[in-house]
Amino acid sequence: MTQPVSIIMIEDDEGHARLIERNIRRSGVNNEIISFANGTDAMKHLFGADGSGIAQKGNALLILLDLNLPDMSGIDILKQIKENKYLKASPVVVLTTTDDSQEIKRCYELGCNVYITKPVNYENFANAIRQLGLFFSVIQVPPAAP
Amino acid sequence: MTAELQPRRIFWQILLLSAGLLVLTVISAGSVYLVNKARDDSKWVVHTIETENQINALLLEIRRAESSARGFLLTGGPDFQSDHEKAVAAIVPALDKLTRQIGDNPAQRENIEKLSAAIETRLDQFSREMNFIKQNEPDQAKALVREAAAGDTTTTISNLANAMIREEERLFRIRSENSDRSQTLSASMTGIGSGFVVLLALISIWLVRRSSLARDEAEARLRDTNVNLEAVVDERTADLREANDEIQRFAYIVSHDLRSPLVNIMGFTSELEELGGDIFRRIGSLTHVSADGPSLVPGAPGEIALEDADQQLSADFSEALGFIKSSIAKMDRLISAILNLTREGRREFQPEKIKTRAFVEAIVSTVAHQAVEAQAEIHVEALPDIVSDRLALEQIFSNLIDNAIKYLKSGVAGEIRIRGRTKLGYAIFEISDNGRGIDPKDHQRIFELFRRAGTQDKPGQGIGLAHVRALVRRLGGTMSVSSELNAGSTFTITLPITWNASNRNADK
Numbered sequence: 001m002t003q004p005v006s007i008i009m010i011e012d013d014e015g016h017a018r019l020i021e022r023n024i025r026r027s028g029v030n031n032e033i034i035s036f037a038n039g040t041d042a043m044k045h046l047f048g049a050d051g052s053g054i055a056q057k058g059n060a061l062l063i064l065l066d067l068n069l070p071d072m073s074g075i076d077i078l079k080q081i082k083e084n085k086y087l088k089a090s091p092v093v094v095l096t097t098t099d100d101s102q103e104i105k106r107c108y109e110l111g112c113n114v115y116i117t118k119p120v121n122y123e124n125f126a127n128a129i130r131q132l133g134l135f136f137s138v139i140q141v142p143p144a145a146p
Numbered sequence: 147m148t149a150e151l152q153p154r155r156i157f158w159q160i161l162l163l164s165a166g167l168l169v170l171t172v173i174s175a176g177s178v179y180l181v182n183k184a185r186d187d188s189k190w191v192v193h194t195i196e197t198e199n200q201i202n203a204l205l206l207e208i209r210r211a212e213s214s215a216r217g218f219l220l221t222g223g224p225d226f227q228s229d230h231e232k233a234v235a236a237i238v239p240a241l242d243k244l245t246r247q248i249g250d251n252p253a254q255r256e257n258i259e260k261l262s263a264a265i266e267t268r269l270d271q272f273s274r275e276m277n278f279i280k281q282n283e284p285d286q287a288k289a290l291v292r293e294a295a296a297g298d299t300t301t302t303i304s305n306l307a308n309a310m311i312r313e314e315e316r317l318f319r320i321r322s323e324n325s326d327r328s329q330t331l332s333a334s335m336t337g338i339g340s341g342f343v344v345l346l347a348l349i350s351i352w353l354v355r356r357s358s359l360a361r362d363e364a365e366a367r368l369r370d371t372n373v374n375l376e377a378v379v380d381e382r383t384a385d386l387r388e389a390n391d392e393i394q395r396f397a398y399i400v401s402h403d404l405r406s407p408l409v410n411i412m413g414f415t416s417e418l419e420e421l422g423g424d425i426f427r428r429i430g431s432l433t434h435v436s437a438d439g440p441s442l443v444p445g446a447p448g449e450i451a452l453e454d455a456d457q458q459l460s461a462d463f464s465e466a467l468g469f470i471k472s473s474i475a476k477m478d479r480l481i482s483a484i485l486n487l488t489r490e491g492r493r494e495f496q497p498e499k500i501k502t503r504a505f506v507e508a509i510v511s512t513v514a515h516q517a518v519e520a521q522a523e524i525h526v527e528a529l530p531d532i533v534s535d536r537l538a539l540e541q542i543f544s545n546l547i548d549n550a551i552k553y554l555k556s557g558v559a560g561e562i563r564i565r566g567r568t569k570l571g572y573a574i575f576e577i578s579d580n581g582r583g584i585d586p587k588d589h590q591r592i593f594e595l596f597r598r599a600g601t602q603d604k605p606g607q608g609i610g611l612a613h614v615r616a617l618v619r620r621l622g623g624t625m626s627v628s629s630e631l632n633a634g635s636t637f638t639i640t641l642p643i644t645w646n647a648s649n650r651n652a653d654k
Contacts, residue, residue, distance in 0.1 A: 015410030022417070068406070097405045100489060118409045119456070121475070122416035 007033045007136070009064040010042040011076065013096070017120065020095065022066065023126050027133025029060075039072035041079070047088060050139035053086040061087070062136060065112075067096040067103070075106065093132060155357055162353065167273040173339030180332035187325035194318040197247045197254075198311055204240045205307050206266065207233050212300070215275050219287050222279070231532040234272060235613070241265060254313055261306040268299045285607055303500075356416040394491050408481070412474045417468050426452060426460045479594065483609045487595070487616065495535035495620070497645045502529040502573075506564055509544050513551060520551050522560025529566035530573045533644045538617045545575075545610045546637050550579040552604050572623070573643050578636035592627070 001101075007024070011017040017035050024033065036042035046063075048055030063081065067074030074096065081087045092114040099117040107115050116132065119125050191460065209396045211233035218226035241262060248254040271294045278287035430452045452460060503526060510517075510524045517524055524547070532539075547562065554560040565576045573587065584592060588599035595612040622642045629635035 013406055013410065019410070019413040021418075068402070071433075097402060097409065106361070118164065118405075122412045125413065126416070 005031050005060040005062055005136070007031050007062050007064060008042065008046065009033055009035045010039065010069070010074070011035065011038050011064065012069050013066070016095075019125070020129055023129035024133045024136070026126075027127070027130040029133040029136050031136065035138040039069040039077055043072075043077065046081065047084065053084040055115040057086050063090055063092045065092055065094050067094060067098060069106075075110065078107060078110050078112055091092070155353070159350070159351060162346055164348070166343060169342045169346065173343075176335045176339070179198040179333060180328055180335060184325060184328040184332060187321055187328055190321040192280075192320060193247070194321055195246070198314045198318070200240065200244045200247055201307050201310050201314065204237065204244055204265075205304065207236045207240055207262050208281055208303060211237060212268075213274055215272055216291065218290065219275070219279055219284060227276070228502075229511065231274065235483050236358065237265065251313075251317070254310060257306055257310050257313070261303065261310070264299055264302045264306060268294070268303060271299065287637050307588055364615055390491075392624060397484055398488045398492075398620050401481045401488070402549060405478070405485075407479050408474060408478055412471070412478075415467060415470050415474065419464075420460060420464050422460070422467065426456065426463070429456055451578055462571075471648070479607055481537045484595075487609070487613060490541075490613065490617065491620070493537075495538060495645070497533050498536055499533050500539060502531050502532060502538060502566065505539070506543055509540060509547060510564075513544070516548075516551050517560075517562075520554050520560055522551055522554055522562055524562045524564070526564045527566065529564070529575065530568045530643065532573045532641060534621055534641060535645065541616050542617050542639065545614045546577045546639075549610060549637075550577060550581060550604075550635075553600070553635075554579065554581040571643055572640050575639045575641070576636055577639075578634060583631045583635050584627065585631045586629070589627050589629070597623075 007029075009017060009020065011020065017037070021035070021119065023035055033043070036045065046056060046061075047053045063075050064083060069077075078092060078094065081090065081092060090112070090119065092111070093114040093116060094107050094112045095116045095118060097118050104115050114132070114135075116128050119128075154201060178531075211230055212228045214230035214233055217223065218230055241258075245258050247264070248258060253591065259651060260485065271290060275287050275290050275294075278284070433453055433456070506526050506529060506649045510526060513524075544565075547564075550562045551560065560580065562577070562579045565578070567574050584599055591597045592599050593611050596608040597612075598606060599606040615625050618639055622645060623640050625639045627635060627637050
């Protein structure tokens with residue numbers, strides 16, 4: 001039996017977070033969205049107090065990650081998620097303003113599943129998010145490692 | 147050595163040299179003169195001795211004549227007679243010779259005249275004696291001999307001769323002294339002159355030594371300065387590199403961080419727009435409800451006509467949002483441009499061998515349709531192959547070719563020409579067109595970021611040329627434009643034939 005998937009959104013800009021959330025909702029995805037405005041809180045939530053990630057064992061997660069966070073680099077978070085045996089199966093969507101090809105490549109190498117550039121053109125942005133929502137609705141998120 | 151010391155040193159060297167030369171000349175001339183004088187003096191000394199000899203020889207002959215005459219008188223031997231005749235015969239030539247020899251001396255001339263007279267008298271006596279003897283009148287002859295011996299002729303002769311010898315001895319002394327003096331003079335002159343020359347040579351050596359010491363010092367200083375200079379240059383280069391990196395980072399971060407709020411502004415502006423649409427529809431429906439009774443079915447909006455005032459409000463609202471959105475779009479383009487530039491500035495170049503002509507032709511083929519649209523022909527001539535970064539070169543050429551096509555004169559068939567040549571390790575490329583040209587006052591401006599020139603009838607951000615120039619500079623080249631309004635433009639790019647990674651890659 002599949003659990004409802006929780007969407008973990010790590011995004012320091014409240015405006016962006018709000019826009020993302022709105023567009024996801026508009027696309028008809030009603031899963032729980034848990035927002036974090038900084039890396040530290042997000043890490044605490046994901047990896048638990050002991051940092052092992054066991055707290056999330058068995059939870060189906062989908063992670064939306066911004067790379068530019070005030071307290072730590074999104075790349076680090078991505079790396080740690082993909083190195084953690086409980087979390088590595090969770091899909092990670094990187095959502096950021098950077099469209100540097102080097103950085104995109106780096107993210108995919110580290111195991112990011114989708115990389116989306118936040119375009120200033122709002123139509124495109126909204127579209128991308130809605131499609132992401134669509135993607136969420138069909139994607140099968142595996143329960144994290146048994 | 148300082149600049150003003152140099153001419154002074156040279157002056158001194160020249161002065162020394164000429165002094166040496168002068169001294170040598172004086173010594174030579176003096177020596178020649180003195181040697182001549184010494185020879186002259188010696189000649190005179192020899193002359194004196196000869197004269198003395200001659201006088202003695204004359205006296206000897208007279209004595210011989212006298213003694214042989216006596217012998218003949220005593221013995222009557224024919225030997226004595228012939229001896230006497232020989233002696234008498236020798237006397238006259240000897241006297242003549244003596245007269246010639248002392249012809250230069252007036253005092254001696256007087257003596258010789260007297261001597262000649264005395265000798266003549268004596269010769270006369272001799273001939274008379276001999277005649278008496280030959281006539282066998284020995285008594286007469288003896289008387290004559292006695293008379294002669296008692297007479298003063300012989301004494302006069304010997305006195306005169308002695309006086310002459312004394313005179314000659316006096317002359318000999320004077321002339322020897324003269325000769326000695328001139329020889330001493332010559333020797334001392336040579337000595338002093340040599341001393342002078344040696345002194346000058348010593349001074350010269352000292353000067354040369356001093357100047358070579360100064361030169362060594364200067365060289366050492368120069369070396370030090372060079373080493374310092376290199377260190378300073380390295381330091382400055384490092385500083386500049388750091389500053390440049392700082393600017394790049396700054397531009398990157400700023401443009402990046404500026405983009406984040408822009409996403410919000412754009413997003414929420416769009417949200418507002420939607421919201422505005424909703425609000426105006428609601429206003430419309432409310433006014434219609436109050437006017438026409440039942441409300442319309444929600445979900446079928448749009449067809450509700452707004453009242454005039456509300457319509458005006460809606461239009462103003464949309465207009466304001468339109469301006470905001472277009473400004474945001476523009477700002478986004480600028481930020482993207484800066485981001486791209488900084489990204490280019492951070493990219494590492496990969497030098498590789500490029501067949502430039504084929505490479506440029508490939509670029510030209512990608513813009514073929516634009517060229518056809520603009521009725522332009524592009525000619526690529528032979529171009530020198532270079533070693534450089536392919537991507538950077540592609541951006542440079544495609545930007546310039548794009549520009550050439552973009553800014554042709556409307557109504558005139560375009561002709562774009564790409565030429566190349568090499569000069570001193572650099573490849574020079576020229577991209578020329580017959581387009582609208584650029585006013586000379588704008589030649590600098592067009593290379594600045596976000597600046598454009600001429601009629602603004604084509605889309606563009608004013609980035610291309612700034613970008614191209616930055617790339618050309620990073621490739622170690624230069625770029626320039628020559629153009630007149632309405633007379634086409636020629637962009638000239640000078641790039642090193644072989645781009646050496648070490649000269650620029652060090653900054654990464």
